[in-house]
Amino acid sequence: MKNGDEIGGYLLVSEPTNAGGGKCMWAFAEKDGAPYFLKRFLEPKIPRKGSGGSPESRRIREETCRAFEARHRGIMDRLRPDAPGAGNLVLATDFFSEGSTYYKVTERIDTSSLAEPHTLDTRQKAVLLRTLVTSLRLLHAIDVVHGDLKPSNVLVQRRGEAAFHTAKLIDFDDAYVAGEPPDRTEIAGDSLYGAPEWRRYVQGDPALDGAALTAAADVFALGLMTHAYLTGELPGYDAERYGSPADAVNAGERLGVDGRLSHAAAALVRAMTAADPAARPRVDEVLDALKDPQVCALGAPRRESRLRVNLPGQQPPRAARGPDPAAGTAPAPGRGTDPAPAADTPPAADAAPRAAASRATASRVRINLTGRDAPGGRPRPSER
Numbered sequence: 001m002k003n004g005d006e007i008g009g010y011l012l013v014s015e016p017t018n019a020g021g022g023k024c025m026w027a028f029a030e031k032d033g034a035p036y037f038l039k040r041f042l043e044p045k046i047p048r049k050g051s052g053g054s055p056e057s058r059r060i061r062e063e064t065c066r067a068f069e070a071r072h073r074g075i076m077d078r079l080r081p082d083a084p085g086a087g088n089l090v091l092a093t094d095f096f097s098e099g100s101t102y103y104k105v106t107e108r109i110d111t112s113s114l115a116e117p118h119t120l121d122t123r124q125k126a127v128l129l130r131t132l133v134t135s136l137r138l139l140h141a142i143d144v145v146h147g148d149l150k151p152s153n154v155l156v157q158r159r160g161e162a163a164f165h166t167a168k169l170i171d172f173d174d175a176y177v178a179g180e181p182p183d184r185t186e187i188a189g190d191s192l193y194g195a196p197e198w199r200r201y202v203q204g205d206p207a208l209d210g211a212a213l214t215a216a217a218d219v220f221a222l223g224l225m226t227h228a229y230l231t232g233e234l235p236g237y238d239a240e241r242y243g244s245p246a247d248a249v250n251a252g253e254r255l256g257v258d259g260r261l262s263h264a265a266a267a268l269v270r271a272m273t274a275a276d277p278a279a280r281p282r283v284d285e286v287l288d289a290l291k292d293p294q295v296c297a298l299g300a301p302r303r304e305s306r307l308r309v310n311l312p313g314q315q316p317p318r319a320a321r322g323p324d325p326a327a328g329t330a331p332a333p334g335r336g337t338d339p340a341p342a343a344d345t346p347p348a349a350d351a352a353p354r355a356a357a358s359r360a361t362a363s364r365v366r367i368n369l370t371g372r373d374a375p376g377g378r379p380r381p382s383e384r
Contacts, residue, residue, distance in 0.1 A: 223272025
């Protein structure tokens with residue numbers, strides 16, 4: 001694969017690279033005068049006739065390839081570029097094999113992205129988040145889990161002189177039907193944004209199978225990204241003890257939210273990053289919670305920061321200043337720690353279990369966006 005090669009009718013017009021491609025090589029290509037982005041998967045490899053290895057080894061490799069091909073074609077059948085509302089999804093237009101290798105093609109687009117979305121004003125942040133959530137809602141409505149939701153798979157752009165930045169969702173290589181993920185030895189994703197149940201799945205927890213990986217896994221990642229888009233940082237956790245936010249949650253720790261967040265945003269992030277997938281809101285509930293742009297407004301910190309967890313490329317985190325006496329546990333993370341006590345966690349009473357197969361049931365989570373603890377309007381302790 002090199003510049004000038006023709007693969008599947010696509011002429012490569014750049015040198016292939018794996019920069020940001022993980023287990024793929026990619027290059028720009030053209031076909032019938034139109035520009036494309038062509039990706040070559042480094043694995044799995046289709047066994048050739050007469051290739052070496054035992055019959056059992058060949059059978060396993062062939063089975064892996066059949067599953068790989070079926071998953072990619074199945075997602076393409078469900079998610080089509082011309083589907084209503086798919087304007088902010090960058091979807092595959094072709095998927096094929098040549099020789100022993102699989103290839104995927106998308107239209108060539110502008111891949112520039114705003115590096116620091118948290119520097120946008122409040123209305124810009126609200127529009128950005130709503131466009132991202134709207135795209136996820138389209139996926140989840142047809143039982144598709146993105147599977148690798150993270151900032152690098154979201155292009156934050158503004159078209160021409162448009163007033164607002166919007167989010168384009170890219171890279172559906174790791175997408176799967178809800179409840180039907182790849183085998184735990186084959187599934188991909190980013191551990192930093194992975195959900196607690198995804199982490200347990202890839203770590204081989206025998207008490208959890210693929211049926212547990214539903215759209216709620218995307219919601220956990222979306223909760224982390226919401227916090228990052230609003231504040232510039234992930235929710236806090238003790239990075240010296242845990243490899244990811246999900247690992248901290250699985251250990252029973254409570255993620256720290258930035259003290260500058262509105263009570264509504266703090267409650268929303270808390271609900272989205274709940275340990276129990278059934279306790280997380282669905283994306284349409286998240287979208288409803290973001291209708292008021294002021295939910296995304298930042299205020300003065302309500303408490304001194306204890307531990308700061310930075311996104312890649314930012315300044316190194318400050319040293320922890322000791323345990324948070326209010327939490328009674330490990331240092332409370334976040335740029336400004338949890339703005340309210342545990343009572344502010346949105347209730348998840350009667351939360352229905354998610355379906356064990358391809359469709360999650362409706363969440364019964366109620367998100368308190370009013371800054372009050374109960375319908376009667378009793379103020380939070382911090383407001384008295």
